Amino acid sequence: xxxxxxxxxxxxxxxxxxxxxxxxxxxxxxxxxxxxxxxxxxxxxxxxxxxxxxxxxxxxxxxxxxxxxxxxxxxxxxxxxxxxxxxxxxxxxxxxxxxxxxxxxxxxxxxxxxxxxxxxxxxxxxxxxxxxxxxxxxxxxxxxxxxxxxxxxxxxxxxxx
Amino acid sequence: xxxxxxxxxxxxxxxxxxxxxxxxxxxxxxxxxxxxxxxxxxxxxxxxxxxxxxxxxxxxxxxxxxxxxxxxxxxxxxxxxxxxxxxxxxxxxxxxxxxxxxxxxxxxxxxxxxxxxxxxxxxxxxxxxxxxxxxxxxxxxxxxxxxxxxxxxxxxxxxxxxxxxxxxxxxxxxxxxxxxxxxxxxxxxxxxxxxxxxxxxxxxxxxxxxxxxxxxxxxxxxxxxxxxxxxxxxxxxxxxxxxxxxxxxxxxxxxxxxxxxxxxxxxxxxxxxxxxxxxxxxxxxxxxxxxxxxxxxxxxxxxxxx
Numbered sequence: 334x335x336x337x338x339x340x341x342x343x344x345x346x347x348x349x350x351x352x353x354x355x356x357x358x359x360x361x362x363x364x365x366x367x368x369x370x371x372x373x374x375x376x377x378x379x380x381x382x383x384x385x386x387x388x389x390x391x392x393x394x395x396x397x398x399x400x401x402x403x404x405x406x407x408x409x410x411x412x413x414x415x416x417x418x419x420x421x422x423x424x425x426x427x428x429x430x431x432x433x434x435x436x437x438x439x440x441x442x443x444x445x446x447x448x449x450x451x452x453x454x455x456x457x458x459x460x461x462x463x464x465x466x467x468x469x470x471x472x473x474x475x476x477x478x479x480x481x482x483x484x485x486x487x488x489x490x491x492x493x494x
Numbered sequence: 495x496x497x498x499x500x501x502x503x504x505x506x507x508x509x510x511x512x513x514x515x516x517x518x519x520x521x522x523x524x525x526x527x528x529x530x531x532x533x534x535x536x537x538x539x540x541x542x543x544x545x546x547x548x549x550x551x552x553x554x555x556x557x558x559x560x561x562x563x564x565x566x567x568x569x570x571x572x573x574x575x576x577x578x579x580x581x582x583x584x585x586x587x588x589x590x591x592x593x594x595x596x597x598x599x600x601x602x603x604x605x606x607x608x609x610x611x612x613x614x615x616x617x618x619x620x621x622x623x624x625x626x627x628x629x630x631x632x633x634x635x636x637x638x639x640x641x642x643x644x645x646x647x648x649x650x651x652x653x654x655x656x657x658x659x660x661x662x663x664x665x666x667x668x669x670x671x672x673x674x675x676x677x678x679x680x681x682x683x684x685x686x687x688x689x690x691x692x693x694x695x696x697x698x699x700x701x702x703x704x705x706x707x708x709x710x711x712x713x714x715x716x717x718x719x720x721x722x723x724x725x726x727x728x729x730x731x732x733x734x735x736x737x738x739x740x741x742x743x744x745x746x747x748x749x750x751x752x753x754x755x756x757x758x759x760x761x762x763x764x765x766x767x768x769x770x771x772x773x774x775x776x777x778x779x780x781x782x783x784x785x786x787x788x789x790x791x792x793x794x795x796x797x798x799x800x
């Protein structure tokens with residue numbers, strides 16, 4: 334039996350009618366229509382579905398949508414400003430951190446969470462933090478460089494492009 | 495499949511729902527993932543307990559530490575008391591899942607999931623943890639060693655909820671470490687794991703700090719249906735100088751106490767062979783810490799290189 338709920342995603346309230354067992358990923362993609370977050374493994378292994386929940390990363394394929402009621406959900410669509418990309422996104426473009434793009438939403442969310450917790454991470458810290466996000470194109474080099482670049486912009490204003 | 499979902503705001507609400515047959519969910523990192531993997535369908539009725547403030551605390555109590563069921567791995571790793579005095583637990587929580595798992599996964603759920611490969615199990619067991627189980631009839635305390643009976647199985651009755659885990663204060667001169675063999679740095683399940691909690695006595699008066707081992711607790715992970723301590727390994731270390739020979743003997747005894755399965759992740763023979771290696775590394779790291787030396791948290795990163 335479906336239930337009524339309100340999900341707060343990227344600063345907007347979305348009323349939804351969902352099954353109690355529906356995942357947050359499915360609710361956001363199929364009911365709200367924000368399809369940036371991807372279903373990779375549907376098993377909490379690959380990180381393609383990663384969102385922020387009250388600012389903390391969550392694998393949304395394995396999190397019940399009903400548990401997100403009353404919490405702030407941020408998806409990849411919520412990272413950019415109205416007219417411009419977030420610095421992290423711009424750095425992904427600059428360093429070629431995107432190949433097929435399927436892992437990119439999860440990578441961006443995961444790296445955003447890392448940079449909030451640790452604004453000036455080492456390359457090793459970035460590699461460990463992103464190890465829960467799989468890139469099947471194996472384009473990790475550009476991704477790591479992009480996160481390093483975004484950290485530099487944060488910690489040394491004016492150093493970015 | 496789940497027909498009813500409620501979110502409890504108080505412990506009493508949760509206990510009423512659980513008594514009526516609902517299964518509790520906190521971070522969902524085992525319950526929901528297990529359903530995704532087809533291990534076990536989601537229960538028909540779920541009560542979310544993640545908003546119950548009373549289960550959230552991490553506080554010092556009688557010199558020990560009380561962890562509320564909802565304390566996340568992220569909070570455990572960040573806690574200075576855990577890092578300084580219950581270091582093996584910090585080693586363990588630091589490598590559970592990924593940062594997404596650690597932000598949501600709770601220690602209560604981790605313990606009640608009763609996986610023989612759970613990272614935090616050996617540390618809690620060797621530290622001497624006691625869990626508090628609550629039902630509508632009241633609360634009872636169970637030593638962790640009496641809780642797990644097999645993979646996914648515990649002595650908790652239906653209607654009981656784990657509400658807290660108490661860790662007794664470790665004696666002075668105690669150091670601990672958890673080390674696992676892993677193929678992947680995050681989102682990994684221990685192929686083999688070992689925990690050592692050792693206490694060393696005062697040195698021989700020459701400031702070397704190399705006193706004898708006065709207490710040793712060693713547990714093996716992913717090597718039997720439940721995580722368990724190996725008495726022969728502990729005895730092999732106790733009373734010794736903690737030198738290479740004693741550590742080696744203890745590690746061999748730990749491997750002899752293993753009864754692993756072989757599966758897609760590792761053969762039984764490989765697990766047994768690695769049990770000795772991983773136990774040796776865990777003991778060495780624990781001894782270094784007990785003697786005031788520095789081993790970064792998590793010990794696994796430190797030992798395998800990044």
